[in-house]
Amino acid sequence: xxxxxxxxxxGIMNRNVFVPLxxxxxxxxxxxxxxxxxxxxxxxxxxxxxxxxxxxxxxQYLRVIxxxxxxxxxxxVAIDAVVTTTERETGQVTIWQDSLITFHDGxxxxxxxxxxxxIPGLHYVLDVTRSDGKRATATxxxxxxxxxxxxxxxxxxxxxxxxxxxxxVNFIPFKVEVWYRTIDTTTPGLPFRDAIVLYGDDSNRVGxxxxxxxxxxxxxxxxxxxxxxxxxxxEGDQPILLSMGMRVTMSDDQWRPPDGVFNPEVxxxxxxxxxxxxxxxxxxxxxxxxxxWTLSPExxxxxxxxxxxxx
Numbered sequence: 001x002x003x004x005x006x007x008x009x010x011g012i013m014n015r016n017v018f019v020p021l022x023x024x025x026x027x028x029x030x031x032x033x034x035x036x037x038x039x040x041x042x043x044x045x046x047x048x049x050x051x052x053x054x055x056x057x058x059x060q061y062l063r064v065i066x067x068x069x070x071x072x073x074x075x076x077v078a079i080d081a082v083v084t085t086t087e088r089e090t091g092q093v094t095i096w097q098d099s100l101i102t103f104h105d106g107x108x109x110x111x112x113x114x115x116x117x118x119i120p121g122l123h124y125v126l127d128v129t130r131s132d133g134k135r136a137t138a139t140x141x142x143x144x145x146x147x148x149x150x151x152x153x154x155x156x157x158x159x160x161x162x163x164x165x166x167x168x169v170n171f172i173p174f175k176v177e178v179w180y181r182t183i184d185t186t187t188p189g190l191p192f193r194d195a196i197v198l199y200g201d202d203s204n205r206v207g208x209x210x211x212x213x214x215x216x217x218x219x220x221x222x223x224x225x226x227x228x229x230x231x232x233x234x235e236g237d238q239p240i241l242l243s244m245g246m247r248v249t250m251s252d253d254q255w256r257p258p259d260g261v262f263n264p265e266v267x268x269x270x271x272x273x274x275x276x277x278x279x280x281x282x283x284x285x286x287x288x289x290x291x292x293w294t295l296s297p298e299x300x301x302x303x304x305x306x307x308x309x310x311x
Contacts, residue, residue: 047081047128047136047279052251053118055142055287060114062096064128067279080130083112088123088139118285120144126283136279140252143287149212150291153299159221160303164246164291167213171256174286175249176206178218180227181242183308192242195230197223216246220303241305245292255284 051062066079083096096112103109118124121144129135146168153162176199184193199205199216207216225235233239254275274280297307 045136045279046130046134047276047281049126049128049136049138049276049279049281049283051283052255053085053116053124053140053142053285055118055120055285056249058115058117060096060116060118062112062114062126062283063281064098064110064112065281066110079110081110081112082127082129083114084127084129085114085116086125086127087119088125090122118142120287124285128279134278136276138276138281138283140254140275140283140285142285143250143252145287145289148289148291150293153220153295153303155299155302159219160299161220162218164216164218165210165213166216166248166289169214169248169250170209171214171251172206172209173214173248173250175247176200176216177247178223178244179247180223180244182231182240183242193231195227197226216248218246224304238301238304238306240308241295241300241303242308243292243294245290247291248289249286250289252285252287255282 045067047067048065049062051060053060062083064079064081064083066081079098081098083098085094085096086092094114094116096114099111099113100108101111120142123139123141126138126140127135128137146166149165149167151163151165153160177196178199179194179196181192181194184190199207205217205219207214209215228235228237228239231239257273274282276283295303295305297309300307
């Protein structure tokens with residue numbers, strides 16, 4: 001699942017973002033329906049939407065497809081849609097701007113752009129409205145920072161390990177990153193630089209559900225190989241370690257597939273996984289949870305690094 005999520009959003013952004021799995025399914029679903037009259041158009045369904053709000057960025061993206069009975073590609077005609085999001089708690093309204101995007105397969109579609117940075121703990125109401133007043137709507141609650149438990153590091157024959165437990169996280173995170181910070185001697189004006197180790201399916205280190213919450217085990221010896229590679233040090237070097245941290249990207253509580261499994265065969269079926277009233281698709285949100293800490297001089301040395309006090 002996370003391998004698909006790492007694809008660039010619609011090929012229009014130059015940064016590392018997440019693509020909702022349902023966005024991919026939705027595009028495939030719509031392509032199949034365009035070969036004939038759309039059998040899923042109903043009197044109370046007006047749009048299909050796919051997208052999410054991300055607290056890490058100031059610009060958001062939403063795929064909007066207008067349901068209609070005649071044969072036409074999404075880029076052949078102007079879309080009759082006004083897109084807004086409203087912060088339920090404050091009443092703040094953001095008007096999204098339409099843009100025509102050419103996808104990697106050569107098809108063209110409407111992607112709406114919203115300039116806002118969502119606030120954790122607030123509800124955002126999406127409205128996609130036609131000129132006749134018909135609309136599709138969905139609501140997402142931006143996840144809030146959960147409690148976190150950082151266990152003391154443990155030194156053993158395999159090296160240093162340390163557990164981080166997120167007690168209120170009860171579903172596999174979209175992304176887990178562990179970063180290591182050192183003094184920057186390569187870029188004038190910057191006090192430090194980070195090496196980021198991605199914990200994912202390939203290394204089977206994204207963590208697991210336990211009775212205490214979502215538990216992630218940091219293995220310092222395994223990480224050091226990637227850290228020294230990114231910093232440009234040799235395998236036997238002991239670079240200075242200033243601090244370290246963990247960043248977990250988590251979706252809102254609605255973003256949970258049936259039975260907890262992202263099964264394409266199930267999710268491509270219209271209406272199977274949708275929170276949109278007056279339409280199809282899904283509108284969700286992501287938040288990044290961060291934790292930073294330092295190691296004692298003794299543990300820093302055992303882990304293969306140099307404590308900054310010994311420079």
